[in-house]
Amino acid sequence: MTANIDMPALAVFIFFFVLVTAMGFFASRWRRAESLDHLDEWGLGGRKFGTWITWFLVGGDFYTAYTVIAVPALVYAIGAYGFFALPYTIIVYPLVFAVMPLLWKAAKERGYVTAGDVVRGTYGSRALELAVASTGVIATMPYIALQLIGMEVAIKALGLTGEMPIILAFLVLALYTYSSGLRAPALIAFVKDIMIYIVVLAAIIVVPSKLGGYSAVFSAADAAFEAKGKGGILLDPAQLVPYVTLALGSALAAFMYPHTLTGIFASSGANTIRKNAVLLPAYTLLLGLLALLGYMGHAAGLQLQSNNDVVPTLFKTLFPGWFAGFAFSAIAIGALVPAAVMSIGAANLFTRNFWKVWVNPDVTPAGEAQVAKITSMLVKVGALLAILILPTQFALDLQLLGGLWILQTLPALVFGLYTSWFRAPALLAGWAAGFIGGSALVWSDGLKPLHALAFDGMTVSVYTGLLALALNVAVAVVVNLVVPAKETADDLTVAEADSRS
């Protein structure tokens, strides 16, 4: 079992792991608050993160470890189609620029911590609040599990086998997230992101020079797809609509997730968010170049057991042990930041929109922080157990559905910023239609995210999440027109809702 361990790589890995662990615990004193016993402090870092901290935090938590493994793996497997992540992570930013400053202002003025808070405050509906909050939690759980998969791949590449390393890593993560809250991933994100930048820059400069330049890389990939008879370095006509609809749907969903919203709410102001919409695309450039590692895998003639091994194997083959160790540390640490923020985002939702509403309405701010801390632990343990017990494919399928689910919260969360025409029952009906209808479509298509539509003889495949969103909006419009405006017993008035937050 120990025969394949690369000692220099392992030493580098342990050094960085210990470094970020120390930083995670130290983070509770960083930009020290009066007390961490308040959800604004533990769960949002005091809403004081300026432009650079937000840049590192959101970059570190949106471009996850799983991305680093999975995007090149997809590009390795099928070519150009895997690149949809690039247009997706470009067009997401004009949207962030236009929408998120408005959402931040509403959150700051009224003390919202979560998407559920926003919805309750805007529409005064507990039912809609519960729908949005529980969607956020269940969409996030498999996402955390994916980070574990990314970490597993990196740890396995070091030659470590068994489940102990990953259990240990996650336990440490759970402990410092518990004690430091959002400050821990914010501080660790600095290290993680700089490491990832170094790794990717080294890869895109060194690897092509060893493989004969980018022309050679692209022709090797082209030849490999030709030989395989599947995939290609350009899109075939049937892939055009799936490519753009996946890009657009993913972009619309991206900042509805609790972890990305947490990064937005934790920033110090609307302008901080606008500046980040200008600066965050730097990570997208990185992602685009990283995706090319998939093609470099073909040029290097790698023999892989699983597509997910393309990045680790490439580094092991072409770089000295210590640098491969550095790259694997970057990926493993890269998993810690999003996993921490995701568990905090989910814990905030549970505390604010479930515990406080249904279990203990009189909970104090300190009590809220305590519930959130414990929830963040449970969420991580749950994800860990899911990975250890259930088949990996289960997490992947759920994550896929999670993207569709979280997209269904967009109307409730965003429309209210622009119009007061929609009312809670309509948005709730739309959410339910999109959620159930979309899930059923994905299920009937064999857990594939694309649904084939026939237009007079022509068949076009469209990202199911977008279809579900269209259904969601259509149902919301119809119900809003049909159902007369009156308060249902279930609803709080807006004034009441405000006084509670």
Added chain:
Amino acid sequence: MIRLLLLAPYIGLLWVPFYNFEEPKLFGFPFFYWYQLAWVPLTSLLTYFVYRSVRHDG
């Protein structure tokens, strides 16, 4: 009106027939790749123009 610049990346990237070819290549990259990569700094720049024009309210 300057806010309309934010729509440019959607048009440039969501209409794939604009860029689904190999030629012209740049530094060995087929057009498909460098065109999309070029939209990254371009989108930043356009967003920056809009940023400068909005009222900076905190």
